[in-house]
Amino acid sequence: MAHRVLVFALCVAMGPGLGACAGSGAGLDSNGRPTGSEGGGGALTADFQSIQDNVFTPICSVCHAGGAAPQGLRLDAVNSYSMIVGVPSTEDPSVLRIKPGNPDNSYLVQKIEGHASVGAQMPFGGPPLPAATINVIRQWVTDGALQASAIAPATGLAIVAAAPATGEVVLESPPRVIVTFNRELDRSQLGPSLVQIERVVADGGGMRLEIPVDVAVPTGNPFALLIAPRVRLGDGRYRVVVSGSAGLHLTDIAGNRLGAEGERISLTEFTVEANP
Numbered sequence: 178m179a180h181r182v183l184v185f186a187l188c189v190a191m192g193p194g195l196g197a198c199a200g201s202g203a204g205l206d207s208n209g210r211p212t213g214s215e216g217g218g219g220a221l222t223a224d225f226q227s228i229q230d231n232v233f234t235p236i237c238s239v240c241h242a243g244g245a246a247p248q249g250l251r252l253d254a255v256n257s258y259s260m261i262v263g264v265p266s267t268e269d270p271s272v273l274r275i276k277p278g279n280p281d282n283s284y285l286v287q288k289i290e291g292h293a294s295v296g297a298q299m300p301f302g303g304p305p306l307p308a309a310t311i312n313v314i315r316q317w318v319t320d321g322a323l324q325a326s327a328i329a330p331a332t333g334l335a336i337v338a339a340a341p342a343t344g345e346v347v348l349e350s351p352p353r354v355i356v357t358f359n360r361e362l363d364r365s366q367l368g369p370s371l372v373q374i375e376r377v378v379a380d381g382g383g384m385r386l387e388i389p390v391d392v393a394v395p396t397g398n399p400f401a402l403l404i405a406p407r408v409r410l411g412d413g414r415y416r417v418v419v420s421g422s423a424g425l426h427l428t429d430i431a432g433n434r435l436g437a438e439g440e441r442i443s444l445t446e447f448t449v450e451a452n453p
């Protein structure tokens with residue numbers, strides 16, 4: 178119940194015309210059924226862009242967006258792919274949110290079908306998605322959970338998005354920071370000292386408190402870098418940096434490097450405020 182009230186308050190705060198509030202989702206009627214071609218995303222088909230436009234954006238991102246997204250799961254258009262494909266769920270970390278090729282063992286599918294091991298059926302508090310919609314999502318996973326529309330080609334390696342994003346305040350210690358790039362990353366370059374999370378100490382005179390992390394590029398999504406702190410992040414400000422040194426650099430598979438030799442590059446800088 179509390180969540181429904183929150184959603185309602187959010188919709189009022191955002192005002193009409195944004196089309197992001199429950200029940201007004203483009204491409205779906207009030208029961209979450211595809212309405213054909215009149216919505217922004219067109220009819221629902223088994224490709225990522227269509228699922229994003231018809232389901233994740235209008236229905237799920239009402240709650241699953243920003244620093245207060247439930248379980249740190251953001252399903253807005255910028256972040257969703259990197260948040261789900263090959264990434265462990267928060268509620269049951271032994272199950273990936275989306276396991277390419279395997280809908281039965283994909284936590285997100287279990288959640289919309291209502292038989293996940295933890296918590297409620299999604300969308301939370303609302304009518305379940307119609308079976309036809311769930312089947313389309315299952316089909317996309319079975320087909321390999323591809324991100325059909327490749328991100329626009331660019332010359333160098335660049336950051337597309339980060340969650341938490343720079344300047345954002347999150348209400349709990351994120352299980353992992355997810356940074357999305359425009360090109361496929363080279364897994365062989367991932368060394369233990371390549372990426373760090375450091376606590377930003379006010380008046381620290383340049384002092385850096387490093388948090389131990391595990392860094393990975395998930396199976397199924399070579400565009401994403403997952404940086405998991407090994408300890409809970411207490412309240413405070415954090416910066417995630419790449420420091421290319423000692424022959425290790427963050428590079429894409431074509432050898433394009435992020436930043437110059439010895440340069441420290443901030444991927445994102447955010448604040449944890451679990452106890453405001």
Ligand code: HEC
Pocket residue numbers: 180181184232233236237238239240241247248250265266267268269274284285288289295296297298299300301302303306
């Ligand atoms: C009204 C708010 C709301 C909406 C809308 C909503 N969710 Fe959720 N979601 C939650 C809350 C709250 C939780 C945590 C509690 C729970 O699991 O019951 C959650 C948890 C989840 C989780 C577990 C994440 C993890 O890593 O453990 C998944 C997956 C999920 N939601 C998917 C979806 C999808 C897909 C949609 C759209 C079809 C959706 N949700 C719509 C509120 C919402």
